[in-house]
Amino acid sequence: MSLRRTAATRRNTGLLALAVATVVFILPFLFIFLTAVKTKQEAALLLFTWPEQWQLWQNLVDVVKTRNYMLLLAYFNSTVITAGAVALLVIFGAMVGYVLQRRPSGWNRLIYACVLIGLMVPPAVVPTIWVLQGLNLFKTIHGMILIQVAYGLAFSVLLYRGFISTIPRDLDEAAVIDGAKPWQVFFKVILPLLKPVTVTLVVVQSIAIFNDFTNPLYYLPGKDNVTVQLTLFNFQSQFQSQFNLLFMNILLVTIPPLLVFVFFNRQIVAGMTAGAVKG
Amino acid sequence: MASTSSVILKDICKSYGAVEVIKRVTLSIDPGEFCVFVGPSGCGKSTLLRLISGLEETTSGVIEIGGKDVTDAEPSARGIAMVFQSYALYPHLSVRDNIGFGLSLAKLPKAQIKAKVEAAADALQLTALLDRKPKALSGGQRQRVAIGRAIVRDPKVFLFDEPLSNLDAALRAQMRIELSDLHRKLGATMIYVTHDQVEAMTMADKIVVLNGGRIEQVGSPMELYNAPVSPFVAGFIGSPKMNLYSGLAAGEACGTYGIRPEHLRLTDDTPRWTGRVRHVERLGADTVIYLDVPQLGEMVVRADGDTNPPIGAMQGVSPQQGREFRFA
Amino acid sequence: MASRRRSTYPYWFVLPAAVVFVTLFLVPTVASFWFSMTRWDLFKAEFIGWDNYRQFFKEPFLIQGLVNTLIYAVLTSATKTVLGLLLAVLLTSGLWMQGFLRSVVFFPVLVSTIGVGITFAALMHPTKGVINLALGYLGIDGPAWLSDPALALYSVALIDIWKGVGLATLIYIAGLAAISPEYYEASRIDGATRWQQFWRVTVPLVRPATVTVVTLSLIGGLRSFDIIWATTKGGPGFASDVLASVIYKQYQAGFYGLATAGNVILFLLIAAIILPLTWWFNKREVDL
Numbered sequence: 001m002s003l004r005r006t007a008a009t010r011r012n013t014g015l016l017a018l019a020v021a022t023v024v025f026i027l028p029f030l031f032i033f034l035t036a037v038k039t040k041q042e043a044a045l046l047l048f049t050w051p052e053q054w055q056l057w058q059n060l061v062d063v064v065k066t067r068n069y070m071l072l073l074a075y076f077n078s079t080v081i082t083a084g085a086v087a088l089l090v091i092f093g094a095m096v097g098y099v100l101q102r103r104p105s106g107w108n109r110l111i112y113a114c115v116l117i118g119l120m121v122p123p124a125v126v127p128t129i130w131v132l133q134g135l136n137l138f139k140t141i142h143g144m145i146l147i148q149v150a151y152g153l154a155f156s157v158l159l160y161r162g163f164i165s166t167i168p169r170d171l172d173e174a175a176v177i178d179g180a181k182p183w184q185v186f187f188k189v190i191l192p193l194l195k196p197v198t199v200t201l202v203v204v205q206s207i208a209i210f211n212d213f214t215n216p217l218y219y220l221p222g223k224d225n226v227t228v229q230l231t232l233f234n235f236q237s238q239f240q241s242q243f244n245l246l247f248m249n250i251l252l253v254t255i256p257p258l259l260v261f262v263f264f265n266r267q268i269v270a271g272m273t274a275g276a277v278k279g
Numbered sequence: 280m281a282s283t284s285s286v287i288l289k290d291i292c293k294s295y296g297a298v299e300v301i302k303r304v305t306l307s308i309d310p311g312e313f314c315v316f317v318g319p320s321g322c323g324k325s326t327l328l329r330l331i332s333g334l335e336e337t338t339s340g341v342i343e344i345g346g347k348d349v350t351d352a353e354p355s356a357r358g359i360a361m362v363f364q365s366y367a368l369y370p371h372l373s374v375r376d377n378i379g380f381g382l383s384l385a386k387l388p389k390a391q392i393k394a395k396v397e398a399a400a401d402a403l404q405l406t407a408l409l410d411r412k413p414k415a416l417s418g419g420q421r422q423r424v425a426i427g428r429a430i431v432r433d434p435k436v437f438l439f440d441e442p443l444s445n446l447d448a449a450l451r452a453q454m455r456i457e458l459s460d461l462h463r464k465l466g467a468t469m470i471y472v473t474h475d476q477v478e479a480m481t482m483a484d485k486i487v488v489l490n491g492g493r494i495e496q497v498g499s500p501m502e503l504y505n506a507p508v509s510p511f512v513a514g515f516i517g518s519p520k521m522n523l524y525s526g527l528a529a530g531e532a533c534g535t536y537g538i539r540p541e542h543l544r545l546t547d548d549t550p551r552w553t554g555r556v557r558h559v560e561r562l563g564a565d566t567v568i569y570l571d572v573p574q575l576g577e578m579v580v581r582a583d584g585d586t587n588p589p590i591g592a593m594q595g596v597s598p599q600q601g602r603e604f605r606f607a
Numbered sequence: 608m609a610s611r612r613r614s615t616y617p618y619w620f621v622l623p624a625a626v627v628f629v630t631l632f633l634v635p636t637v638a639s640f641w642f643s644m645t646r647w648d649l650f651k652a653e654f655i656g657w658d659n660y661r662q663f664f665k666e667p668f669l670i671q672g673l674v675n676t677l678i679y680a681v682l683t684s685a686t687k688t689v690l691g692l693l694l695a696v697l698l699t700s701g702l703w704m705q706g707f708l709r710s711v712v713f714f715p716v717l718v719s720t721i722g723v724g725i726t727f728a729a730l731m732h733p734t735k736g737v738i739n740l741a742l743g744y745l746g747i748d749g750p751a752w753l754s755d756p757a758l759a760l761y762s763v764a765l766i767d768i769w770k771g772v773g774l775a776t777l778i779y780i781a782g783l784a785a786i787s788p789e790y791y792e793a794s795r796i797d798g799a800t801r802w803q804q805f806w807r808v809t810v811p812l813v814r815p816a817t818v819t820v821v822t823l824s825l826i827g828g829l830r831s832f833d834i835i836w837a838t839t840k841g842g843p844g845f846a847s848d849v850l851a852s853v854i855y856k857q858y859q860a861g862f863y864g865l866a867t868a869g870n871v872i873l874f875l876l877i878a879a880i881i882l883p884l885t886w887w888f889n890k891r892e893v894d895l
Contacts (some may be wrong), residue, residue, distance in 0.1 A: 001868075010700070010701060011703055013697070013700075013702060014702035014703030014704060014705070015703065017697060017702060017708060018703070018704055018708060021708055021712065022711075022847075024769070025711045025712060025714070025715065025769075026795075028726055028727070028730065029714075029722075029728065030848050031729075031737065032722075032726055033725065035729075040788070045735065045813060046729050046730075046732055046735045046736060046737065047735075047737070047740075048737045048740075084635050085819045088627075092623055092627070093620070093622065093624075096620065096621050096622075096624045098620065099617045099621055103617045104618070107617075109622075110856075111621070113616065114628060114633070116630075117633070118628065118632060119826075119879070120826060120877060120878070120881055121632075121636060121874055121878075122830050122851075122870065122873050122874055123632065123635065123636070123868045124636050124638070124639035124867060124871075124874070125635075125854065125858065125866070125870060126639075126642065126647075126649075126858055126863045126866050126867045126870070127634075127635035127636070127639045127642055127870075128632075128635040129640040129649070130635070130638070130642070130649055131630060131631065131634055131638075132631075132769075133649065133846045135630070138822050139710050145784050146627055146631055147631055149624075149627050149692060150627050150628050150631035151632070151778040153624055153628055157624075167883060171831045176756065179863070181808075181886070182616040183616060185885070193885055211679050211717075211718075211719045211720065213720060213721050213833040213836075213837075217855075218855075220826035222822055228719075229719055229720075229721050230866070232719065232721045232722060232725070233836075233837065236721075246725065247725075247726075250722040250725060250726060252720070253719045253721075253722055254718050254719065254722055257717040257719075258714070260715055260717070261710070261714060267708070268717070269777060269781070272716075272774060272777055272778065273777055273778050273780075273781035275862060
């Protein structure tokens with residue numbers, strides 16, 4: 001194959017790939033958007049057509065007002081859960097990852113076993129509810145935060161351990177000679193160097209926790225505790241005949257990850273592929 | 280001028296599990312002395328330095344710095360400072376904050392930290408670089424920051440762990456001179472670890488040759504050169520290496536017979552040995568000649584720069600009187 | 608020597624995380640073995656031995672849930688792996704608009720599963736749905752994707768693949784980037800065709816990424832719940848029920864012991880598949 005023909009082939013394959021990707025991956029999102037701005041009657045047809053009448057704002061207001069501003073409460077709850085859990089995951093993950101990497105001891109095997117269990121084992125839901133009830137944490141926002149921490153910890157520890165192994169040990173020792181206490185070595189020398197991996201962790205875990213449906217479904221029932229994903233699920237039955245509002249809601253929950261994706265593409269890629277190369 | 284202290288090691292042992300890496304080392308370093316630990320990799324020289332620094336704990340034995348037992352003291356309480364092979368500069372801090380890190384941990388007043396950092400920077404020609412991050416510095420500049428970080432703490436003892444091994448040859452030669460200057464200026468005790476015998480010879484007041492976790496010999500550079508106690512020391516100090524042969528092959532009544540390349544002279548007048556010229560390295564000032572001597576094997580001879588024997592020719596050599604070594 | 612630097616800080620660093628993990632993850636997991644052998648209403652647990660497990664393997668719909676779980680996991684994992692590798696090769700070949708295409712393929716990974724489920728439920732509507740209308744234009748009589756019992760599970764799997772293939776692609780792209788171009792140059796000089804390069808260079812050298820993709824997607828597939836719940840709720844009937852949805856249904860119905868037995872079975876199933884697989888992958892590890 002001559003080099004010039006290769007270039008032409010490349011161009012054509014590119015166009016073809018673009019066409020297929022558009023149909024398969026972009027049209028569903030366009031469908032969401034178009035349905036979200038239609039009238040109730042038009043949206044009910046489920047057709048992939050240009051809206052005859054645009055009512056983006058009206059639909060937005062309607063969906064926000066539904067059930068006494070439930071969506072706003074849901075956004076508030078989801079934000080609190082996500083922020084709280086991610087903050088704890090950063091601190092806990094970095095501390096455990098640091099000890100695991102820098103202080104080899106007999107306990108490490110145990111910690112590694114826990115990490116493996118955390119990554120693989122499906123949570124035992126009903127016994128977890130039983131524990132939460134015993135601790136008065138069932139149906140509470142802070143209980144939900146701790147659940148997300150427990151479930152996300154294994155990934156955080158692995159990510160931090162991997163990154164800390166790239167920081168030369170000489171730095172710790174130089175700090176010790178400079179008179180730093182162990183906690184000062186961690187907070188003044190190591191933690192500031194973890195910024196890149198922390199951004200990655202925050203972005204990846206935020207998306208995972210914000211999008212989580214199953215865990216709030218089990219551990220956070222109740223009208224006052226709704227999260228964004230649960231509202232969406234509840235509206236599915238309520239909006240049987242109001243697809244415009246249902247899809248407006250989908251549009252609203254899709255925008256935060258879209259924004260995060262646009263601004264933190266690189267960090268997301270780093271987090272999602274961590275370990276893929278080394279195995 | 281910095282204060283200065285003696286360092287005394289008494290029967291130091293260190294093992295990792297069943298592996299003994301330091302075996303009963305006893306050593307005394309005088310105040311203000313520049314002491315170099317030298318030896319091949321794995322001889323325990325870095326471990327010994329880390330024991331003195333307190334980064335590693337001794338298995339048994341006593342370490343005294345300035346007459347005080349510091350065996351169980353924290354590294355920061357020993358009055359030492361350390362320069363690492365990798366420099367270990369904190370990447371997230373500016374040069375200024377790197378140098379002042381230890382002082383700020385000790386909660387010194389800001390103005391005092393600033394004054395000390397700037398004085399150190401001035402002495403090391405780092406003033407213009409104070410607000411840069413380590414990433415923006417050259418190798419030599421990083422090296423100076425690492426030294427600056429050590430100086431501001433007014434240590435009684437400086438510890439250097441192969442500090443020049445990441446530099447290129449030209450810079451290494453320059454830094455050797457700078458370090459010697461610094462030692463003269465500060466008058467502090469310095470302990471310096473290297474595997475490079477040139478660094479040991481050029482900078483040390485006292486050289487400690489380590490081998491397999493034991494001290495092989497302690498002495499000034501010229502003592503080690505002129506009177507090595509063992510074939511190991513003889514082979515390690517001096518370049519090109521001393522020629523070493525079994526006494527039997529050399530026709531001597533000793534275990535090992537040694538003669539330095541610079542103490543052999545080329546002669547055709549009843550030479551002690553005759554060998555075939557295998558290879559000639561012309562360095563300009565000197566010429567290094569590799570001979571194949573039938574009864575001994577390879578023999579290296581250091582001759583004048585103008586010497587240029589043809590490859591393959593037979594060449595006679597004789598040792599200089601009084602320069603031969605006979606080891607048991 | 609009981610000395611200074613055997614300090615206790617490692618314990619303090621690990622302690623908070625350990626408390627949360629042990630209380631909210633390990634304790635329930637261990638407790639689940641006990642509760643799975645009880646009739647349980649969260650307050651009183653009455654020991655009934657293996658009855659819950661017996662019931663699980665007697666009820667046809669529960670067994671179907673188990674079989675469905677396996678089909679679903681293997682199908683989604685295999686497809687994501689193969690498609691992910693092909694897409695990654697395509698998206699690293701220097702195509703026009705390559706960066707944009709990568710983003711387009713990856714974006715569904717970040718979107719709410721429930722939102723995706725609802726959207727596809729609309730797109731897959733048997734009579735009004737866009738997919739069947741489009742097929743109609745081509746003269747094809749589209750099936751009842753999510754309401755045909757014979758098809759529902761596979762339709763959900765298709766949605767899952769659509770949403771998840773971007774992650775597999777991304778991991779493979781990272782894996783491909785780690786292969787030195789010199790291998791391709793060397794094999795080209797040795798006269799390898801593109802096809803031979805793919806099989807003899809790419810596939811073996813991208814193995815670490817394959818291990819990650821297969822393991823992650825299998826675990827994800829076996830635990831899959833929300834995409835199924837948002838589209839079919841396990842229906843029609845029990846046609847697309849998997850273990851996770853069975854567990855939720857038993858929980859909703861108040862059969863806590865039975866639900867927990869389902870949980871233990873899911874746990875054992877994942878362990879029985881992933882542990883040998885990991886062992887096999889490690890055994891064949893080539894040092895590169």
